[in-house]
Each structure stands twice: as structure tokens, then as C-alpha cells.
Amino acid sequence: MAETKKSNHIILASHTNLKFKETLPVNWGAKTATERGPVVASMTNNKTRNAIGAHSGSYTVYRALSIASGKFSPVHKPDLHNTEAPTPIGPYPQWSDATKIVTHDPWGLDPQIHFKEYFEKGYDIRPTIAMTQAHLQLPEVYEAIKAGRLKPDGKIVKENGDIRVTKVALEPVWYLPGVAERLNVSEGELRKILFQETGGMYPEFITRRDLKVWLPPIGSSTAYIFGDPRDLAKPEVELTCRVHDECNGSDVFGSDICTCRPYLMYGIEDAARTAQRGGVGIIVYYRKEGRALGEVTKFLVYNARKRQEGGDTAATYFKRTECVAGTEDARFQEFMPDALHFFGIKKIHNLHSMSNMKYDSIVKSGIEVVNRISIPAELIPADAQVEIEAKKAAGYFSADGAKDVEGLKKVKGRDIE
Numbered sequence: 001m002a003e004t005k006k007s008n009h010i011i012l013a014s015h016t017n018l019k020f021k022e023t024l025p026v027n028w029g030a031k032t033a034t035e036r037g038p039v040v041a042s043m044t045n046n047k048t049r050n051a052i053g054a055h056s057g058s059y060t061v062y063r064a065l066s067i068a069s070g071k072f073s074p075v076h077k078p079d080l081h082n083t084e085a086p087t088p089i090g091p092y093p094q095w096s097d098a099t100k101i102v103t104h105d106p107w108g109l110d111p112q113i114h115f116k117e118y119f120e121k122g123y124d125i126r127p128t129i130a131m132t133q134a135h136l137q138l139p140e141v142y143e144a145i146k147a148g149r150l151k152p153d154g155k156i157v158k159e160n161g162d163i164r165v166t167k168v169a170l171e172p173v174w175y176l177p178g179v180a181e182r183l184n185v186s187e188g189e190l191r192k193i194l195f196q197e198t199g200g201m202y203p204e205f206i207t208r209r210d211l212k213v214w215l216p217p218i219g220s221s222t223a224y225i226f227g228d229p230r231d232l233a234k235p236e237v238e239l240t241c242r243v244h245d246e247c248n249g250s251d252v253f254g255s256d257i258c259t260c261r262p263y264l265m266y267g268i269e270d271a272a273r274t275a276q277r278g279g280v281g282i283i284v285y286y287r288k289e290g291r292a293l294g295e296v297t298k299f300l301v302y303n304a305r306k307r308q309e310g311g312d313t314a315a316t317y318f319k320r321t322e323c324v325a326g327t328e329d330a331r332f333q334e335f336m337p338d339a340l341h342f343f344g345i346k347k348i349h350n351l352h353s354m355s356n357m358k359y360d361s362i363v364k365s366g367i368e369v370v371n372r373i374s375i376p377a378e379l380i381p382a383d384a385q386v387e388i389e390a391k392k393a394a395g396y397f398s399a400d401g402a403k404d405v406e407g408l409k410k411v412k413g414r415d416i417e
């Protein structure tokens with residue numbers, strides 16, 4: 001590691017005299033990358049920063065620990081040679097619409113290409129989106145092949161059952177005026193509450209009203225694309241899409257209290273099938289564990305549901321979450337379509353989601369939805385009937401309708417064992 005040191009001098013973000021001639025303006029929604037200007041949030045030169053917060057979302061804390069332990073140079077600049085996307089995508093009309101994308105930086109994919117002139121001047125601009133290729137090896141997909149639902153074609157689904165995909169990681173880059181507008185609050189009010197509720201982590205919310213972009217310390221989103229990523233922007237090409245919120249317990253560990261992994265796997269199977277018949281598929285995975293309330297809250301709710309009088313029933317499903325967390329859902333689907341707009345999506349032919357909140361948000365953002373696909377009944381684990389029936393009764397889409405109150409009381413899950 002190169003022996004490089006940064007000054008120990010601490011600069012308080014609350015100082016208002018931090019505007020420098022090197023600081024570039026950000027014109028969110030401008031027509032071209034050059035007119036928009038790069039988001040500069042790296043720490044190697046404080047004079048060029050034009051955003052609040054730091055790169056890598058929640059991992060910025062681990063980066064700080066590496067620096068503190070002496071294993072990571074604070075002035076390291078990434079060598080971006082050969083890191084660019086295997087398939088160049090965009091720019092799409094949504095990239096230059098300040099209202100369509102407010103939680104990602106569309107020019108954050110391959111900034112070394114979009115902002116070449118600034119790289120040459122020495123600006124340390126970091127990618128916030130990255131794209132690569134992968135092969136998926138999934139037991140459910142092998143089963144789908146065995147059952148004859150999916151057939152290897154050597155291109156999308158290989159002879160050995162692996163699925164070829166392009167995957168895209170998108171870090172959050174929030175344009176505060178746009179975020180405030182989506183939530184229907186004033187920018188000032190949003191800044192005040194963000195400052196207060198993060199324990200005063202970002203004084204610039206209050207002191208630097210000129211800084212409009214924030215890199216929040218939250219999880220990223222990942223898109224898995226089946227077929228040519230450029231086809232996502234073509235409304236005439238059939239598109240199958242699942243927008244999936246993280247559920248570690250089910251997605252990774254196969255816990256049977258919800259439908260998350262089965263629905264995700266069904267979405268993958270159908271996305272691959274769509275690509276095989278000349279269409280394109282996309283699964284977007286949002287790090288919003290436990291309805292964005294976190295796993296600790298989620299597990300407390302599971303216990304409360306299973307211990308309540310009368311047992312775990314669909315009739316009381318949402319109530320228990322609200323009692324523990326204070327709200328039944330904190331996901332704010334208002335921002336979810338931003339990732340879809342990054343890919344230029346205008347029309348979804350098959351939407352794999354039963355959530356009315358997700359559907360409403362996608363349609364409201366200007367994307368047409370043709371068919372809504374609910375999870376097939378045979379894929380729902382027994383203990384997850386409580387969740388699915390409660391959601392259907394609360395307005396989730398399902399071709400076979402919802403149960404009434406008496407019916408919901410009869411849908412029961414396991415007790416604490």
C-alpha cells in the first residue's frame with residue numbers, strides 16, 4: 001500500500017464557508033452528462049465534494065474502520081480501467097427527466113466515460129452503478145427443467161441448467177428536492193426530519209442548502225436481467241418483471257413463514273422463459289428487509305403473532321406489525337420505479353407482484369402494466385398462508401379474490417414450538 005496520508009485537520013460540515021471554485025454544480029435532470037455535471041462525494045479532495053454523505057451506502061462505516069486500522073489508504077483513487085459495463089446502456093429519456101429518477105444517479109454507470117474531461121482534470125468521481133455478467137445455479141430452476149416447465153436452449157438456459165444473466169448494482173444517490181416532492185413534503189421539512197432522525201449525522205442538511213444530493217447510508221438495489229438489457233427500453237419487446245423486497249430469512253435460508261423465495265424463484269423462472277421466446281426479463285432486488293423496518297423488528301413481530309390469543313391468523317397479520325413497529329410498512333414504494341426508469345422501461349407486459357402499493361407506484365410513474373401475475377397457489381408454504389391471505393384481504397392483487405373477516409380468522413399459522 002502506498003504510504004499516503006491525509007491531513008489530520010478536521011473540517012466541520014457545519015461551516016458555511018465550504019464553497020470552492022473547484023466545486024462543480026449538479027443540474028439534476030439536465031439533457032447530457034456534461035450539462036448535468038458529476039456527483040462528487042469522494043473524500044480525497046474535500047474542495048470538490050458537491051454531495052452530502054459518502055459512497056457505498058452502509059459499507060462506508062467498514063471503509064472507515066479499514067482506514068482506522070491502517071489497512072486502507074484514505075487517499076486511494078480507484079483504477080477504473082476495464083471496469084466498464086459489458087453492454088453499454090442508455091442514455092434514455094428518463095435520465096434527463098428530473099421527476100422520473102430521484103434516488104439513483106443514471107450517469108453513475110461508467111462515469112469515467114461520461115465525465116472523461118473531469119477525470120483528466122483529476123476529479124475523483126466514483127461509479128454508483130456497476131454492471132457485470134453471471135450464471136445462476138438455482139435448485140428451483142433445475143426442478144423446473146425436470147418438470148418440463150423450462151427447457152435448456154443453450155443461450156439463456158444452458159444445457160446444465162444454469163441461467164445466463166446480466167446483473168446491475170445500483171447504489172442510492174438521492175436528489176433531495178425530488179425526494180421531497182415524491183413524499184409531498186417541502187424540501188426544508190424533509191431536511192429537518194432527516195437531520196433529527198439520524199441523530200444529527202449530516203449537519204449539511206441544515207447548513208448547506210446549496211447541496212441538493214445525498215448519498216444515504218442504506219442498502220443498494222440489484223437488478224438481474226435475462227436477455228439483452230437494451231431490450232428493456234423497447235416497449236414492443238415482451239417484458240417480465242419482478243420487483244422484490246429483501247427477505248433474508250426466506251430468500252437465503254428458506255424460512256417458510258412467507259412467500260418471498262418461492263415468488264422470487266417463480267419470477268426468475270418466468271423471466272428466463274420470457275427471454276427464451278424473444279422477450280426480456282428483469283428482477284430488481286431492493287434491500288428493504290422486513291418492510292424496511294429491519295430484521296429485529298420482523299422477528300419480534302413473528303413471536304407476537306404466534307403468541308397472541310387465538311394464534312397466528314390472517315385476520316390480525318398487519319395489526320401485530322403495527323403494534324411493534326409503529327407502522328405496518330416503511331418501504332415507500334414511491335421510489336421503487338426509479339431503478340426501472342434507469343433501464344428505460346416504459347411498458348411491463350407481465351408484472352410479478354401482488355402488491356397494490358408496488359403496482360400503483362409503477363403505474364403512477366408512467367410505466368404501463370399489462371398483466372399482473374400472482375404466485376401460483378402450489379408454491380405457497382403452509383405457514384405462509386397467513387401472510388398471503390392477509391395481504392389479499394388488504395388489497396393485494398390475486399386472480400382468485402380475497403377471504404372475508406370470518407375466513408381470515410380461520411387461516412392459521414404454526415404456534416411457537
Ligand SMILES: [Zn+2]
Pocket residue numbers: 247250251258259260261
Ligand atoms: Zn419473506
